Amino acid sequence: MFKFSQKNLRKLTSIFLSFLIPILIMTSYFAYRNMFPFGNSSLLTVDLGQQYVDFFKYYQNEFGNWQQMMYSFSNGYGNSMLGTWTYYLMSPLNLILLLFKSQNLNLAIFIITILKYGLSGASFAYLINKDNKITISKIYIPIFSSIYALNGWIIANQLNIMWLDGMIFLPLIVLGINKIIEHDSCKTYIISLSIMITINYYIAYMLCIFSALYFGYKIILEPKDINVKNKFKTVKNFIISSITAVAIAAWTLIPTIAELANSKGSHTVNDFKWHFEYFPLNMIGKFFNGAFDFSQMPSGTPNVFVGCIVCILFISYFFNNKIKLKNRILNALLTLFLIISMCFEPLDLLWHAMQFPIWYPYRFSFIFCFWMIYTSLINWSNISNKFSIKLFIKTALIILVALIYVGLNINNFKYLSLNKYTTSLLLVGITLILFVKFQKDKKIFKFLFILIAISDMSINVFNSLNSISYVSNTDYIKYNNYVNENINELKKYNSGFYRIAKTFFRTKDDPLELNYYGGSTFNSMLSPETQAFANNMGMPNTSGSIEYSNGTIVSDAILGYRYVIDDPYNNLNMAQKIGRRYDINIYNKEYSYKLQNLYNPYALSLIFSTKVNHVIENNSNSNPILYQNKMFNMVTGKNTNIFKKLNFQDVKFDNIQSNSNISNAILNKKNLLKPAKIRIYYTLPNNSVNYLNFSQNMNQKNCSVSINNQNVVLPNDLQNNLIVSMPKQKNGYIDINLKNSNNLFLQDFSIYSININNFKRKVQNIKKYEAYDLNIKNNIIKAKINNAENKNLFTTIPYDKNWNLFIDGHKTKIKKWNNYFIAATVNKGHHYVELKYINHNIYIGIMVTMGSALATLIYYCIIKKRLK
Secondary structure, eight states: HHHHHHHHHHHHHHHHHHHHHHHHHHHHHHHTTTBSSSBOOOOHHOOOOOOOOIHHHHHHHHHHOOHHHHTTTTTTSSSHHHHIIIIIOOOOGGGGGGGGGGGGHHHHHHHHHHHHHHHHHHHHHHHHHTTOOOOOOOTTTTHHHHHHOOOOOHHHHSSGGGGTTTHHHHHHHHHHHHHHHHHHOOOOHHHHHHHHHHOOHHHHHHHHHHHHHHHHHHHHHHHTTTHHHHHHHHHHHHHHHHHHHHHHHHHHHHHHHHHHHGGGGGOOOOOOOSSSSGGGGGGGGGGSTTTGGGGGGGSSSOOOOOHHHHHHHHHHHHHHHTSSSHHHHHHHHHHHHHHHHBBBOOOOOOOTOOOOOOSSSOOOHHHHOOOOOHHHHHHHHHTTTOOOOOHHHHHHHHHHHHHHHHTGGGGGGGTTHHHHHHHHHHHHHEEEEEEHHHHSSSHHHHHHHHHHHHHHHHHHHHHHHOOOOBBBHHHHHHHHHHHHHHHHHHHHHOOOEEEESSEEESSSTHHHHHTTTOOOOEEETTOHHHHHHHHHHOEETTTTTTOOSSSSHHHHHHHTTEEEOTTTTOOOTTTTEEEOOOGGGEEEEEEEESSEEEEOTOOOOOOOEEOOOOOOOOOSSSSSOOOOOOOHOOOOOSSSSSEEEEEOOOEEEBBBBSSOOOOOOEESSSSSSSSSSEEEEOOOOOOOEEEEOTTTOOOOTEEEEEEETTEEOOOSSOOOOOOOOOSOOOOEEEEEEEESSEEEOOOOOEEEEEEHHHHHHHHHHHHBBBBBEEEEEETTHHHHHHESSEEEEEEEEEETTTEEEEETTEEEEOOOOEEEOOOOOOOOEEEEEEEOOOOOOHHHHHHHHHHHHHHHHEEEEEEEEOOO
16 A cells, blocks of 8 residues: 555656646746746737737636627627637636736736646656556656657747647547557547547647547557457547547537638638648758747748757667567658658648648647657667667767758758757767766766756757747736726717727737727638628738728728727827828817727717618629728618719829829839839818728838828738828828839729718718617617618628527518628618527537537446446
8 A cells, every 4th residue: 555655656746747847947937038927028929919818808808708708799890709719718727817807917828828838748747657658767757748848839839828738638638549449448538639629629630630640550559469359349439439529529619610611611722732841851950959930930840849868769769679660660650641741731731621821830740749759758668778889879870960961051940040059969969978878877867867858948948939029018008008998988988889990009809808899800710701891991901800990981980980099199109000090080089088089970870771772782892992982872872972083183203104094003113223203292172081092012012102291001911902091281292112113003093082071961861760779788789770661771790690680579581781791671660670699509519518428428327337
């Protein structure tokens, strides 16, 4: 009994140390970088600072509010939130967020991050302790576990915090597969895989691929005396267990798949190239210490750093005669498949669910890191701390070739400096000497082994992350406090439903973080229809984001932007400024509360009726001004031009060939070596607001534009034409300076004018038919409407088949207007309107999960016991 307890104590100690060492190393580094709470910096950088932190704040605000977890009008113009939860927010560690106030959100993120490092190490240590094929001294377990917990992938992707749970569950899933094969036990595999699918289906998908590969590898390695019948039973158990795990996770998986079909799933690549994405040997550079910098985030080679000890043991595994040749061949085949997957496009796409990653390439490379470390442990168990001379020479020669290759081509490895290369060279040399010279003295060997391993991984943390900059915690808190207090004041002043535009933003997910309706979002679950609508409206957008920053008084009115918040005093250091909106001067300056709030009396309600006799679905035009004009006609029921195109007065060319039609001109430089620009003169009508339509190639890379010497803020890269508000001066000029390009196409480059009085009159006519007594609670919208004649009911709620419309208590079929928003036909008279958002897929998923979980419990608790 005493021996058993001592053995368990050693196991628990090794797991605890495996948890503690990575936390201490990372905490030391974060303290060195003055991360909050050690200083004024934060972990917020790139997507963690521009996207995920906003979701975490939304998590704090809405956790437990079932309806807001299902759907939110803060997500773009209104969208499902289920996919956002299942991709970004399902980690159990996120519950820690609820323990902190919003001003300490960065501290919560810090704790979650270091815990994920620690739990990765503990999970790997648990696998080693349970794996009877690995027999090493318990003192080495925390070392190899720490190497796993601090590998190159997790260091490079710590900002993608929702992926890190894959590091925790991968060893548990492997342990589960081992138990299926060795002990005919499926529980560990089912539990760990079903939890991982629930936490993050994307990383779980990659783990499912590896599970199938690893199972195939292990089942082939089974001893020859295991008969075919038993092997068939084991294969059957694995397949049934995998299906069971997926079924138990159905409560999140089924509604997510349905949502993916309308969002990320539409970006599936069907046409790909059968080629290597880079020269495979260039992957060798990533095994060097500090082989990471910012340039490796958008594109680069896989992050596979595992330290020199693992590299030496991994290479020597394939030359170790104490390991069966069959085992080494099978391992080599699986290793080769993983390596090819990280450079051959079709396999790379397969691991990424047939979608090219946008930033952060080779997201599955942590699996290869695991495989290298796991293989090294098997080898270490068979070496018995002794390297033979032959084994040492073969290993050293391969490492020497790799060192020479990288050294001769170091200029091609931009992320490596001479210092980083020298550091790796010294560490490898010292490690090789350690394996040859100090094996007899066990105490010195263990001490140096631990010192080298910890030093190697720690130095890599410093070398890799020192090139990354982070957001100031103080600036982040100040921005949120200012804007949040201002929005809360607006809500006290006007408690109804309305959208809010801002002339600045910290991120595109400000609406989710600060709990208001804004029409902007940055979310990989963004539907193509939402992006297409923003594109057509002349708003900056990408495949994963939309931004309501270049609105017009027409788009403000139709989409119900009741308020515009401005920061005229530049109080907010973190705020990104958008193009100035001179047109909002026609709105009322209602009051200021740290920021300036403008009230838009022309904003329409969320629901209104129109004189249109039939719902117009399609509206396509590359010119966003003409698109908005047609949309306005749909609402008014009249075919008029609210926007009037103006003619330019004069044009002067400087080193550019003359062209009489500026609106669709191609500007060509005369002398390619000299600067080139044009100046366009214009005159604006009285009592008007005016807009300039920019073509999509007029971005920061190709040109700079100013109006009356005021620079126009242009995105770095435009996906579409852009609308820019023009100053009020009656007479002025536009300067266009060509930058990198020798020519520039000014597609539909024109000024459009709106007569203010005409606009006000037309909008007031529409507002007569607005819904009244509108109330929104728990994704149930109630309103009343009065139709003087048979008309169509229009809303600015994005079409979603999960919305159910009831007119006077009777379910009514919903349609689309403008190919995006919900509409319906309504008869003459007073009507009670009710819209309910009901996602039936989640209920189907819950039933499948409950049924599967119940069947599994019955099998293990009753049937299997009786079979025994």
